[in-house]
Amino acid sequence: MFEEALTESRRYREAVAPEILGSLAEFLAIPNVTPGGLDRNAIWIRDELMRRGARSAVTQIPGAAPLVFGRVDGEPGGPTIGLYAHFDGQPADPSGWSSPPFTPTLRPGKVEDGAPVIPWPVPGERVDPDWRVYARGSADDRGAVAALLGALDARTGRRPAASLVFALEAEEEAGSPHLGEYLGLLADRLRADVWVVCDGPVHPNGSPVVAFGVRGMAEIEITVFGPPGDLHSGHFGDWAPNPAALLSGLVAGMRDEAGIPTIEGLAVSDPGEAARAAAAAVPEPADPGFAGDGGPSPWERALGSMLNVRGLAAAGVGERARNVVPRAATASLDLRLAAGQDPVGAVEAVRRHVAAAGFHLVEDEPDDTVRRAHRRIARVEGRAAYPGVRTALDDPGAATVVAAVEAAAGAAPVVIPSFGSSMPLHHFAALEAPLVIVPIANHDGNQHGSDENLRVGNLWYGIDLVAALLG
């Protein structure tokens, strides 16, 4: 089924590898961290897509960065695949980079291993798949856009078996604030049997990955209020309520040592035998540098919810410590939600838990009357909540994608029922289609960091993958 497309794709990238890298370098030279730069990226991408025969347009909601969307028609009656990628990047401070972030450079290996800058290859020159292209947005996530362009370029006139619709976003690094609105507006044009979210890195062992979900997210900040100001701890330490001590007890009672919330109303329903078995089959990650607890693998845990304590603050420690009862203490938490858990309800469950622990809940800094009336006072702020997403492992559309990945990579992918991390993929609900996440970038590409890079072999994998999806 993928044979012909892959033969075409491989022949193409072997014949014109230097030219493909030249086009990628042209793309990566356009800064993708400013509104003007994102506009130029969008126009460049649209023009390149149209030159390759796709229908494509740039659209823009007022106040949002532009979105590039479009369509490639396949055989009538064939399936339709959706492809998502993003072309915006994390801010890039040039001082941390070995070469300027928007001057794409080629190296025969990793700069950390001493690989020097080499000249871009001339037409006909052999290109090594272990070469790397350094630039902001090479791995995260403009390589995925380049893979789409390459796969379209590789075609020799044959009509694809599948139709392809695509949405290329420019606000992913800002948390995709308008993605839901864009997808809602374009839902009629973006109907597909399955969406492929092309972002993130492949497995550290080099295996291709297909992930069927992500966790949702609720950011929660709990502040416990003590006396009206920092008080002398000698005089008041065994008299005034100590918000740092009260907060410690509260936080300690909200999760078990593996991070599973021990809060009423946050129970997670059984993800099912198939998901559990698939999660258990994911290869163990490499030594993370800390002692594990001997329990289930991270992939099995990622099917449940998790409460992380991401920050604590009360008065000062170290050189800044003073002998006071702090006036307040704050814990910042991120609650990762399993698919099916309601983020608004989750924040409410936390609020109820804090109230049940005897805290008087306030919305703002308490006034003198409230402070005199209650010894335990807390504010619970819930922020930026969105639900998780999980596609059934036996979804037929997803099965097509897994097959395409295996054909393109020449190896069965690692199937991950859910990432432990969170992405706002719930926005795709507007499209009423299942989705899977298929990364193409190398895992050691310094995404978000300096010296971000894309391994050429991973670009080849991406081109082959899109070619196989088109069929």
Place this chain on the structure above:
Amino acid sequence: MFEEALTESRRYREAVAPEILGSLAEFLAIPNVTPGGLDRNAIWIRDELMRRGARSAVTQIPGAAPLVFGRVDGEPGGPTIGLYAHFDGQPADPSGWSSPPFTPTLRPGKVEDGAPVIPWPVPGERVDPDWRVYARGSADDRGAVAALLGALDARTGRRPAASLVFALEAEEEAGSPHLGEYLGLLADRLRADVWVVCDGPVHPNGSPVVAFGVRGMAEIEITVFGPPGDLHSGHFGDWAPNPAALLSGLVAGMRDEAGIPTIEGLAVSDPGEAARAAAAAVPEPADPGFAGDGGPSPWERALGSMLNVRGLAAAGVGERARNVVPRAATASLDLRLAAGQDPVGAVEAVRRHVAAAGFHLVEDEPDDTVRRAHRRIARVEGRAAYPGVRTALDDPGAATVVAAVEAAAGAAPVVIPSFGSSMPLHHFAALEAPLVIVPIANHDGNQHGSDENLRVGNLWYGIDLVAALLG
């Protein structure tokens, strides 16, 4: 017994009140926050003491600020009283002051209530006891030195019933780093039946105070170490040990809600019925602005030990929050010790408690091997520890002081078995005498703050007090 001395003292201060304030103003105009200024203070004090017939000298340990010490001989066979005060002050930023901190000014009331600057009185002019002298070190603690000078000045040739030895320190605000050494070197010259530590403010209701002790102190900082660096909480939140969560549980298990340590080895022996009854009889403090717990008064609690959480820190909260498993979390604690508790042993008890909670103890940041071997890793740092001090309520020397206070103030003092706060009074152990703390300054004198001030009536009380002690 105190009648004659007090008659003398009152007649003196009524006759020459303007001259006494003039001498105080001369004293307070000498800055007491720099080494040079402290030297000038010491010489001024010594000269004034000698002019009033006391034997006095300035001594100086290399690297320390000077100490003024000396003696006034009383009737042979009479008791000897020791008097401690300090003449150094907290740093004073003039920008926060209504008049420059070293330009003493007189006001007929509190500057916060709009009291203006008034001229210094001329000889013969009436002086109101509610007037206040504004300058750094007026209340804390040069007023006590001025009281000594006034009491000596008041004498009309009669030999005092008691002898007086004195030690006037210039490093109190720096934590008295050399006081123990000074007292040890001068022990033979400073023998007394009881020492009177003349520092701090009287009771907010204006009552005189005699305190029989202070708590000791151990500063403890506990750092729990997690992964080698901040890790992505989506991927690692239910896999890596979370030091902020572990620290919360640890801290919550170290004290009850009233701050009493729940650590084995920190039990406090019964302070005795007399101390408990005296503590219970101390007038209730004013409304502190927070809800109490309905338990014993702060003075009763001050007879025991207390563990305060004075600071917490792990990664960021609020705008600085990021989705990480923090690499470390720190709690800063101050452990207040009842008299008789060994501060070194107390730190060891905390260390044992942390180890018993399953933590592998380290002295420094753990290396990769330690991190891979232990899921719970903590560092316990104990700092600046010193023991508490408590004089028996029925001590005969202290009884003399209480009687003198009552005679000088015309009212029975509030007897406080122990302050909840800590002062390094254990240094007086070198003198092998009981001690009591007798403040003379008004409670609303902004000690350590800007617009520090001494109420004239409190200076009169101080002069009368020292006169009565001399007898």
